[in-house]
Amino acid sequence: MSRPKAIDNLKDLQAALQLAIGLELSTIPVYLTALYSIKEGTNTDAAQTIRSVVMEEMLHMTLAANVLNAIGETPSIDPVDFQKRKNLSPIPGYPLVSPLISKIGTLDLLPLTPQAVASFVKIEHPLHGAASLQAIDVGECSYRTIGEFYEAIKKALEDPTICEDDHAFKHGDQVSADQYYGGAGSVVEVTDRASAVAAIQKIVDEGEGLPEKRLGEKAKTVTDKDKLINGWEMYSHYARFRELQTGRRFRSTQKAAAEPEGALLLVDYDAVHPALHVPRNGDSAGDAEDRALIEFDLSYSELVDDLYLAFSGRPKKVRGGLGDGAEASKPALPLAVHTMFELKRGAVALMRTPNPAKPGYTLCPRFSYVPIDERQKLREHAQELREQSR
Numbered sequence: 001m002s003r004p005k006a007i008d009n010l011k012d013l014q015a016a017l018q019l020a021i022g023l024e025l026s027t028i029p030v031y032l033t034a035l036y037s038i039k040e041g042t043n044t045d046a047a048q049t050i051r052s053v054v055m056e057e058m059l060h061m062t063l064a065a066n067v068l069n070a071i072g073e074t075p076s077i078d079p080v081d082f083q084k085r086k087n088l089s090p091i092p093g094y095p096l097v098s099p100l101i102s103k104i105g106t107l108d109l110l111p112l113t114p115q116a117v118a119s120f121v122k123i124e125h126p127l128h129g130a131a132s133l134q135a136i137d138v139g140e141c142s143y144r145t146i147g148e149f150y151e152a153i154k155k156a157l158e159d160p161t162i163c164e165d166d167h168a169f170k171h172g173d174q175v176s177a178d179q180y181y182g183g184a185g186s187v188v189e190v191t192d193r194a195s196a197v198a199a200i201q202k203i204v205d206e207g208e209g210l211p212e213k214r215l216g217e218k219a220k221t222v223t224d225k226d227k228l229i230n231g232w233e234m235y236s237h238y239a240r241f242r243e244l245q246t247g248r249r250f251r252s253t254q255k256a257a258a259e260p261e262g263a264l265l266l267v268d269y270d271a272v273h274p275a276l277h278v279p280r281n282g283d284s285a286g287d288a289e290d291r292a293l294i295e296f297d298l299s300y301s302e303l304v305d306d307l308y309l310a311f312s313g314r315p316k317k318v319r320g321g322l323g324d325g326a327e328a329s330k331p332a333l334p335l336a337v338h339t340m341f342e343l344k345r346g347a348v349a350l351m352r353t354p355n356p357a358k359p360g361y362t363l364c365p366r367f368s369y370v371p372i373d374e375r376q377k378l379r380e381h382a383q384e385l386r387e388q389s390r
Contacts (some may be wrong), residue, residue, distance in 0.1 A: 004148060007155070010162050012156075014078040015069065015082040017064050017089055018090050019080065022091060023146070025091070025304075029170075031050050031053055031302075033116075035047060037275050038352055039272060041381060043267060043271055055337075056237070058337060059187065062175050062187055065312075067175040067199050067200065069172060071103060074169050077090065091369045094108065094368075101145060105119070109365070112272045112369065113269055113272070118245060120237075124208065126145065147204065150208075154201070157196045158197060163193060166192040168189075169190060169196060171191045171315070172187045174314070179333040218238065218256070219254050239256050242260060248263065273351035274362055275364035276355060276361035276363075277366065298370060299343060300365070301369050301370040315330055316331075
């Protein structure tokens with residue numbers, strides 16, 4: 001059985017962090033599809049759970065980006081070479097079969113269903129549902145689990161032959177702690193080896209990369225940094241999704257590996273839009289429907305660009321609101337987070353639209369990234385479809 005390899009040089013460490021940003025990004029559309037499929041005014045507890053995890057995935061992307069910036073590389077959407085494997089893209093397309101993590105399984109865009117929640121639990125489980133780490137074959141991937149991947153990154157950051165001393169950390173282009181909002185945890189600005197390791201450890205502690213030993217600890221283990229101002233406690237992603245899956249909260253004394261036995265957490269799977277994901281190269285939904293899907297893809301692509309601008313530590317130029325057309329520089333991350341939730345309107349509109357090619361289903365946002373040089377042609381096509389539907 002093949003085994004994963006250590007990260008033993010700076011170039012591979014930088015590539016691993018590029019892929020880590022993409023790995024965190026890959027879960028966000030999966031969770032948002034389920035979140036936005038919930039009919040308005042229903043499943044409020046489930047919506048709060050999913051939204052809280054999405055915000056922390058944004059934090060995890062930011063933390064990985066800060067580490068990458070600190071070791072001399074800028075976050076990028078471009079493919080990378082990693083451990084002799086060529087052209088691994090950090091930008092996900094769905095359905096996604098990870099080239100990085102063998103046991104994570106296929107990531108699909110699904111409405112809130114028992115199948116979707118089971119996939120969330122599998123993503124966040126330390127072993128992705130396996131009985132032991134040794135039972136998992138790395139196959140053609142680089143690592144068996146997300147935890148193993150982050151452990152390799154941590155060891156590389158701690159290795160003095162890769163990052164010789166604290167002067168190897170450039171201390172620049174950091175997303176500052178005051179730019180992140182809406183979830184538990186806090187941004188770590190990376191200035192040295194210790195803060196780089198702390199940033200990766202924060203990702204591990206909150207969920208993605210959760211160590212197996214945490215299954216034997218209290219499910220609701222939290223720190224002061226995992227509490228919101230209103231007192232809401234953000235324990236691990238795995239435990240939160242297990243509560244959704246079982247329909248019950250964990251008791252405060254229960255361990256994460258146990259079956260939740262606390263208060264009911266009711267999920268109404270009937271109060272969900274029956275959205276069906278069809279990739280961009282899949283069946284046509286009809287002129288008006290195709291236009292709406294294309295316009296969502298274009299908005300999502302611009303959002304991804306804004307996120308990567310934010311992760312580079314640079315501000316975004318925006319037009320002033322005084323009517324003078326002047327530009328102003330604003331922190332890019334809060335703007336990108338706001339735009340992400342603005343996408344909800346487009347996503348919900350799609351999910352309320354019957355799919356003429358698939359009776360009984362509605363449209364589903366594709367979260368398909370369109371390269372910059374292809375967008376103008378796609379905009380023109382969307383305009384043609386708009387005119388044809390008049």
